[in-house]
Amino acid sequence: MNRFLALFAFAVFAGFLYILASKIGEIDLWIVTLLTAGLAAYDFVTSSKDNS
Known part of the structure; x- marks a missing residue:
């Protein structure tokens, strides 16, 4: 359940x-957005592993 909420x-x-x-459309903002989403995805993957 925790993993589902984290994914949501x-x-x-x-x-x-x-x-x-997409509303602003500047390439610099896209780079920062992709970097931010990548770091959040990395944190999701590493912190939601099954530690059993």
Whole structure:
């Protein structure tokens, strides 16, 4: 359940970043957006591993 909520939160965050970057449309913002989403995805993958 925690992994599902984390995935949902990541999807909402990525959607927000996409809307922000697509409305402004500057290449610099796209780079920062992709870097931010990549770091958030890395954190999701590493922190939601099954530690059993």
